[in-house]
Amino acid sequence: xxxxxxxxxxxxxxxxxxxxxxxxxxSVHPYPQGQDLYRIHCANCHMENGEGLGQLIPPLAxxxxxxxxxxxxxxxxxxxxxxTIQVNGKTYSQQMPKNLVLSETEITNILNYVATAMNDTxxxxxxxxxxxxxxxxxxxxxxx
Amino acid sequence: MNKLLILTxxxxxxxxxxxxxxxxxxxxxxxxxxxxxxxxxVYHSIPDFKFVNxxxxxxxxxxxxxxxxxxxxxxxxxxxxxxxxxxxxxxIYQKYEKDPRVVLLSHSIDTRHxxxxxxxxxxxxxxxxxxxxxxxxxxxSQIYKIADDYMSIAKEDANAPGGFDHSGYVILVxxxxxxxxxxxxxDPTSVDRFMNDMDRLLKEQYQ
Numbered sequence: 001x002x003x004x005x006x007x008x009x010x011x012x013x014x015x016x017x018x019x020x021x022x023x024x025x026x027s028v029h030p031y032p033q034g035q036d037l038y039r040i041h042c043a044n045c046h047m048e049n050g051e052g053l054g055q056l057i058p059p060l061a062x063x064x065x066x067x068x069x070x071x072x073x074x075x076x077x078x079x080x081x082x083x084t085i086q087v088n089g090k091t092y093s094q095q096m097p098k099n100l101v102l103s104e105t106e107i108t109n110i111l112n113y114v115a116t117a118m119n120d121t122x123x124x125x126x127x128x129x130x131x132x133x134x135x136x137x138x139x140x141x142x143x144x
Numbered sequence: 145m146n147k148l149l150i151l152t153x154x155x156x157x158x159x160x161x162x163x164x165x166x167x168x169x170x171x172x173x174x175x176x177x178x179x180x181x182x183x184x185x186v187y188h189s190i191p192d193f194k195f196v197n198x199x200x201x202x203x204x205x206x207x208x209x210x211x212x213x214x215x216x217x218x219x220x221x222x223x224x225x226x227x228x229x230x231x232x233x234x235x236i237y238q239k240y241e242k243d244p245r246v247v248l249l250s251h252s253i254d255t256r257h258x259x260x261x262x263x264x265x266x267x268x269x270x271x272x273x274x275x276x277x278x279x280x281x282x283x284x285s286q287i288y289k290i291a292d293d294y295m296s297i298a299k300e301d302a303n304a305p306g307g308f309d310h311s312g313y314v315i316l317v318x319x320x321x322x323x324x325x326x327x328x329x330x331d332p333t334s335v336d337r338f339m340n341d342m343d344r345l346l347k348e349q350y351q
Contacts, residue, residue, distance in 0.1 A: 052231060
């Protein structure tokens with residue numbers, strides 16, 4: 001009887017694990033590379049959940065700025081930002097450093113992680129779209 | 145019979161001394177390098193300092209008289225751990241905002257760029273005020289030297305992101321300038337435990 005219970009538990013655990021409902025690393029996300037890269041390159045300033053910090057670091061979560069400026073978002077990830085911007089009614093002027101090591105695919109995955117994990121109505125980016133956007137980046141708006 | 149008495153007495157004594165030990169263990173430890181003077185332990189303590197905060201006011205040990213405080217080291221243009229530490233410091237600030245016994249002290253290690261107006265701008269964008277949270281600048285060598293006394297790291301390093309190397313630790317200093325707890329300021333769980341230590345210290349020092 002006791003052994004059967006253990007078997008049943010083990011079976012249940014296996015099902016949970018294989019369906020991805022049970023994962024020690026946290027919830028399974030459709031953009032796992034984007035999630036990993038976000039944690040490495042973005043979360044220090046924009047925070048794990050994209051809430052930003054006071055009026056120093058703008059939020060990425062439900063950001064009206066991302067929605068209205070989707071074609072320069074990739075450029076900002078690559079080249080940083082030194083302009084003053086308005087996000088959700090607040091002004092932000094802290095410089096953002098550039099990040100030249102990320103490929104077009106990696107930038108796309110980060111954007112899509114931000115779009116799907118932190119924003120309710122932000123469409124995802126395609127890789128060709130990001131490649132085109134990066135060709136049209138304004139000349140060096142980032143940190144010197 | 146006498147032997148039995150002595151035995152009982154010593155067992156009782158042992159029990160009592162253990163009681164005292166266990167009450168002692170509920171108070172926070174004294175951190176740092178202690179010295180011995182005339183046979184007494186002298187706990188490590190923060191030496192005198194003189195800095196200037198975001199409101200151009202002088203900040204010295206007198207600013208923390210009868211208070212406990214939380215210290216850290218940062219710079220405003222820091223691209224790595226500082227925002228995460230600032231977010232956790234902000235949690236501490238918000239929890240003790242109404243408690244005049246608690247103060248926060250952030251030392252800038254970039255004395256060239258973090259001028260008083262730059263510190264003022266940073267503090268107001270975080271939505272915080274002196275004298276509850278001082279952002280200070282001052283003599284560079286004095287800041288780097290006092291980082292050692294807080295058992296923290298602060299130095300210029302051209303290879304580090306942003307040009308400075310520093311630890312993300314937050315340090316708890318008691319009413320007598322002794323170090324009593326610290327936390328990894330980038331880790332919310334570590335800061336939870338740290339705030340618990342702050343409550344214990346308040347209980348210990350303000351009975």
